[in-house]
Amino acid sequence: MSSCSDFDFTMNNTDASAPRSVVLLSGGLDSSTCAAIARDLGFDVYGISFRYGQRHAAEIAAAIRLAQAMHVKRHVIVDIDLAQFGGSALTGHCDVPKKRHVEEIGGDIPVTYVPARNTVFLSLALAWAETLDIGDIFIGVNALDYSGYPDCRPEYIAAFERMANLATKAAVEGTRPVRIHTPLISWSKAAIIRRGLELGVDYGLTFSCYDPSPDGIACGRCDACLLRLRGFAENGIPDPIPYQQCQEQVQ
Secondary structure, three states: OOOOEEEEOHHHHHOOOOEEEEOOOOHHHHHHHHHHHHHHHOEEEEEEEEEEEOOOHHHHHHHHHHHHOOOOOEOOOOOHHHHHHHOOOOOOOOOOEEEEHHHOOOOOOOOOOOOHHHHHHHHHHHHHHOOOOEEEEEEEOOOOOOOOOHHHHHHHHHHHHHHHHHOOOHHHOOOOOEEEEOOOOOOHHHHHHHHHHHHHOOHHHHHOOOEEEOOOEEOOOOOHHHHHHHHHHOOOOOOOOOOOOOOOOOO
């Protein structure tokens, strides 16, 4: 069973002539930068987030903060329960990998991979976009500084876009194609942060950790934290969010 919470922020942005986009907004560093890029390209942003049975609620709280700060037109939070299937450290009880060397990340597909997550998310984003008569969908997947997930790769995105153009009324009738935008897909984490800062993203509102403390403080040791910390270090600036412990070294 799924449900949906809907936050309407239309009073914050009233340019009726702007093109519209649906942006997957997880509350993390990449998705917030992706939303800022969509807005910089002239799109009104309709944000969609997912409460999917993940082990913590901190990223949903971050997504709500970001949607408000970035003046999205509307923000919906869709409830689905991928935890009933298990198969991932993010939705089950197995341990999240910690203290891996950064060069190890992106090799084998790790236990934090959630089976078919981006396929489920993109399908729901596509459904919402179709009801809004929107053809442009933005997702902040990254195939360089990432955790090796198969659904973050260019060939996967290209295949999903082909499928979407066979599956939607407007595309089949030739009135509006579906375009899946992945502006971050070939960027390093440092480049993503640098572009986000140029666009005014407040990274203090974001959250990336796979395994935070009960009070929502990032661990600083999981893959997501390590990649994020290295990105800030390569830009010569501190990460603005708190961590459970200081990092001795981000390699």
